[in-house]
Amino acid sequence: MTSTAQDLHPAPVLEPGRTILELRGLEKKYPGTHALKPVTLAFKAGEIHAIVGENGAGKSTLIKLLTGVMPRTSGEVIWEGKPAALATPHEAMALGINAVHQEVVLCRHLTVAANMFLGEENSRFGILQQRAMVREAQKIIDGLGFDLPAHVTLGDLTIGQQQLIAAARATVRGTKFLIFDEPTAYLTRKEADQLFTLIRRLKSEGVTIIYISHRMEEVFELADRVSVLRDGTLVGTRNISETNDAELVKLMINRSIEQIYHKEHFTPGAAIIEARNLSGKGFENVSMTVRAGEIVGLYGLIGAGRSEFVTTLYGRHRKSAGQILWEGKDVQVNSEHDAIKLGMALAPESRRDQGLCLNLPVGLNLNLPIYKRISNNLLISGAQEKTQADRQIADLRIKTPTRNALASSLSGGNQQKIVIGKWLAHGAKLFIFDEPTVGVDVGTKAEIYRLFSALLSKGAGIILISSYLPEVYELADTLHVFRRGKLVATHGFHTADHEDILTQALAEKQEKLGGKT
Amino acid sequence: MSTEAIPAEKPKRNYNALFGLTLLALLVLLWVILSFSTSSFASANNISNLLRQGSMIAILAVGQTFVIITGGIDLSVGAVVGFATVIAAMLINAGVPVFFAILLTLLVGVAIGLFHGFGIVKMGLPPFIITLATLTSLRGIGLLMTNGNSISINNDAFQEFSRNSFLGIPNLFWMVLLVGIPAYVFLHHSRWGRYLFSVGSNAEASRLSGVNVQRTIFMAYTLSGLCAAFVGVLLASRIGIGNPTQAEGWELQAIASSVIGGTSLFGAVGSVHGPLLGAFILATINNGANLLNVNAFWQRVITGVLIIVIVYFDGLRRRGGK
Secondary structure (H helix, E strand, O other), X not given: OOOOXXXXXXXXXXXXXXXXXXEEEEEXXXXXXXXXXXXXXXXXXXXXXXXXXXXXXXXXXXXXXXXXXXXXOEEEEEEOOEEOOOOOHHHHHHHOEEEEOOOOOOOXXXXXXXXXXXXXXOEEOOEEOHHHHHHHHHHHHHHOOOOOOOOOEHHHOOHHHHHHHHHHHHHOOOOOEEEEEOOOOXXXXXXXXXXXXXXXXXXXXXXXXXXEOOOHHHHHHHOOEEEEEEOOEEEEXXXXXXXXXXXXXXXXXOOOHHHOOOOOOOOOOOEEEEXXXXXXXXXXXXXXXXXXXXXXXXXXXXXXXXXXXXXXXXXXXXXXXXXXXXXXXXXXXXXXXXXXXXXXXXXXXXXXXXXXXXXXXXXXXXXHHHOOOOEOOOOEOHHHHHHHHHHHHHHOOOOOOOOOOEHHHOOHHHHHHHHHHOOOOOOOOEEEEEOOOOOOOHXXXXXXXXXXXXXXXXXXXEEEEXXXXXHHHHHOOEEEEXXXXXXXXXXXXXXXXXXXXXXXXXXXXXXXXXXXX | OOOOOOOOXXXXXXXXXXXXXXXXXXXXXXXXXXXXXXXXXXOHHHHHHHHHHHHHHHHHHHHHHHHHHOOOOOOOHHHHHHHHHHHHXXXXXXXXXXHHHHHXXXXXXXXXXXXXXXXXXXXXXXXXXXXXXXHHHHHHHHHHHHOOOOEEOOOHHHHHHHHOEEOOEEHHHHHHHHHHHHHXXXXXXXXXXXXXXXXXXXXXXXXXXXXXXXXXXXXXXXXXXXXHHHHHHHHHHHHOEEOOOOOOOHHHHHHHHHHHOOOOOOOOOOOOHHHHHHHHHHHHHHHHHHHOOOOHHHHHHHHHHHHHHHHHHHHHHHHHOO
């Protein structure tokens, strides 16, 4: 930690390298939990400071304290040399502290322009100057290099695009200190690159950035310094040039990086499901087979047709042409119900929207697919309901006070374990995991991957969809690459390198990625 | 591994039981206060009367609660009650045996509920709209059928039923138990009950977990329609006439009872005992206000204030519990 206490004079414009924000023993206690143990840390003006740590390590708590969403228990925050109370979000914003959250918190029904100026509308004599605002918004968006229209409804954009708008919005408000909370969780690589360009540009304009991410390569690509939180304690701050992946991961979880991607190879058995020239909304002419004991990875950009393909397998959408064969037999899957009866299980992409009943107990969520089995014609067996739920909670090490706690009270990683765990007791043969580790910390990731192996060893097959290449690359026995609704390439385990796969997913050579701009 | 920031939340069931006890305490408190402040409240006659008054709304509230748990609302129940009195009266006067007349009337309620399910699931109409539509049109159909007149029921045995008591307790109150106990088992101990909650919480997640969401919604509205038709039969028995304009505004009393009983209008939160207690709390307030010679207009105001106060404290506690 750099101590710059002697030059804490309030200056109108801070030179790069001066301390803009200093935390002195910042601490937060919830009833029963010490979420953030006293943290002392100084942020320099114009730096990109990454913060990494597992879910529950205290990152979100830190953000909430800095943005005034929650009051601190003790400690001091010094902003530009003066103590700041940061008691309300309004106060934080007035100082110039803003945050871009992982989940977009904007009005989906309003236009992009209306969202950009929400709360600071341009009006003349009380009448909104709508056209002027659209023009102005378009200028800002174009200036940032995003290829997005300002007049469309925000909800019509992809989540990734909405995230870019949220970031753009934060930049137009005299922000001096901007916090990004896992901004790329739902972004395609191209969108992420646009965001990185924006972040670097903000840095060059003197804005201080806190960048929170689970993705190590992003941290190394962007950040100047990185701080590691573990169990609510700041365990270290490093200059990015003086550290590496392995050291950070070790600081975060006390475990080495090789132990995360846990891959066991099984001899593939009989085919479980086969798609023959399957077409449907968003994809066409896709053929593939999943055999017992193998992981089939589907890689591609968001919108490349991967999710549409699996939801069609799962009966959510109708196929327009082609065949689905289940264990060699031609089947019609007309509803999710049919799919589940055959032996499929889907852990969907968005756990909040599709995966969980958030305001219901953990136990009910875990048992939802198997209520038929644990009840007779009339009544649920209370004893079985309890033992089934408790077994999953123990097996998956879901951190919850009891099975009666609401799903919403759990952290993201533990919620994801419920989404997966509810299918374990059900005993499916084909598991479809759509982005299973989005917003999940390294430790939970490792547990989820271990779970894959356990499923495979029992003779199940897995379809793994991921936008995160290392994940499918390290885990998939067969890797299919999707681009614009078509299956464009197929690889075996480690038979192609990252560059080739990326190029196949993107097609256009100039979009080849990896380096800094 | 890290220690997660899990808020120390109390288990849900304890909370439900606690809230139920609070409501029960409120009801008992009201009864004690009224027993001391009026001479006539504690009389057997008045208590019987009170139980009769509360029973019909209580049954409506149970059906309504099923619907609200799925995240919907059934505005038609009052109109269904009125319409059912007409159907029952016409059938009985036409010489249909009482048992079959009741059965047919209940089937009409089921049919109305199925229609609501159809409108919501198949036509994609919001529950508020489709049930509002049946609310007005059912009253209209009833008026067309009766030419705007009341139909007197010529069957004494049918009317006796609602006036009689069994073991000193009015028959109408026994009907609350007849509906309430199976409803409790259904909601809290059957998988269909679980599905009502899961659909109300997240329909998409339920669908992907293999729950038949459409059937669950059909079921909720059908049960609400059935409860309403049953109340219609009871009302016909009590007042001895069939009249489509009866039970005006009962849908709002049913919703109020449900909400006072802890049901969340956002869905996925509710019980059976809550709405029952809620209905009798409302009935007690009306009854007590009558005995205390409080202006009838004030009773409406008091009911409104009570809804705000109870729901506010309930919300406070839910948030505080986190």
